[in-house]
Amino acid sequence: MKTPEEIEKLSNAALNSLNHLQPAEANPFLFAKIKHKIIQQRQEAAATHIRLMFRLSAVLLLFIGINAGSFYVINKWQVAKPKTAKPIKTKSGVEAVSEEYFPTTNAYSY
Amino acid sequence: MTEEALINGLLKRDETAFKTVVDTYKNRIYNTVLGILQDADDAEDVTQDVFIKVYENIGKFKGEAKLSTWIYRIAITQAMDLIRYRNRKKRGGFILSLFGANKELLYEPPDFEHPGVLAENKEQSVILFRAINKLPENQKTAFILQKMEDKGQREIAEIMQLSEGAVESLLSRAKGNLKKMLSAYYQSL
Numbered sequence: 001m002k003t004p005e006e007i008e009k010l011s012n013a014a015l016n017s018l019n020h021l022q023p024a025e026a027n028p029f030l031f032a033k034i035k036h037k038i039i040q041q042r043q044e045a046a047a048t049h050i051r052l053m054f055r056l057s058a059v060l061l062l063f064i065g066i067n068a069g070s071f072y073v074i075n076k077w078q079v080a081k082p083k084t085a086k087p088i089k090t091k092s093g094v095e096a097v098s099e100e101y102f103p104t105t106n107a108y109s110y
Numbered sequence: 111m112t113e114e115a116l117i118n119g120l121l122k123r124d125e126t127a128f129k130t131v132v133d134t135y136k137n138r139i140y141n142t143v144l145g146i147l148q149d150a151d152d153a154e155d156v157t158q159d160v161f162i163k164v165y166e167n168i169g170k171f172k173g174e175a176k177l178s179t180w181i182y183r184i185a186i187t188q189a190m191d192l193i194r195y196r197n198r199k200k201r202g203g204f205i206l207s208l209f210g211a212n213k214e215l216l217y218e219p220p221d222f223e224h225p226g227v228l229a230e231n232k233e234q235s236v237i238l239f240r241a242i243n244k245l246p247e248n249q250k251t252a253f254i255l256q257k258m259e260d261k262g263q264r265e266i267a268e269i270m271q272l273s274e275g276a277v278e279s280l281l282s283r284a285k286g287n288l289k290k291m292l293s294a295y296y297q298s299l
Contacts, residue, residue: 015285031136
């Protein structure tokens with residue numbers, strides 16, 4: 001068991017242990033390391049940018065592909081449809097007007 | 111090269127100016143960061159990051175303080191950020207370990223021997239650094255700037271953006287707390 005005086009002495013010695021401290025020296029190649037790190041960070045940033053652009057392009061391509069595909073499928077279906085449909089009978093303007101004013105059907109005769 | 115010329119050089123992305131800044135301040139910044147982090151590898155990494163920040167953010171330097179003061183501020187912020195990150199990881203790791211999810215060892219800084227301490231003081235300095243680690247952030251920063259960088263209260267006040275009175279109070283509280291911790295340690299032996 002230490003006396004209070006001894007504890008005080010030891011505490012003060014520890015507190016003063018940093019007196020006359022010699023400054024630690026940084027790595028002599030610090031500048032070269034910093035330069036390398038800056039280049040590495042730029043390359044990483046560029047790679048991230050490229051990856052992002054690649055993903056965006058892939059999404060855009062997929063979007064265009066889906067649109068082109070659906071356009072092709074719908075178009076094909078619309079071309080095939082007229083084969084089964086009835087031919088449309090074209091009317092001249094005079095025939096259309098006469099039909100409107102003098103209907104041949106008896107739909108309106110009560 | 112004057113400080114103004116250095117700043118202009120950095121703004122123009124001049125490599126010579128950047129090299130001069132690194133060579134002028136690297137030892138001071140490394141020492142401060144080493145005192146805060148108490149690990150040579152971490153201190154070197156943070157010192158590199160500090161100068162990268164200086165290079166990239168020189169446009170944000172308004173010239174209200176000296177360049178050295180601004181670099182010190184960046185260094186202290188970077189070092190403290192690393193400690194906060196480690197502590198967050200430690201707390202998160204502890205919570206996860208309660209659920210048995212994290213088998214990773216929690217971060218505990220090892221005993222630190224500063225390379226510049228006199229041989230006869232090595233043992234006491236290890237105990238002192240252990241106590242410094244337990245100080246609140248502001249007290250730790252002020253104490254390290256005074257003890258390791260030989261900074262005066264005015265300069266510490268500029269770096270920490272506090273009044274001189276506040277720095278004086280921080281230093282006195284830091285010394286008081288350290289004395290209490292050291293006494294408790296020697297009592298327990």
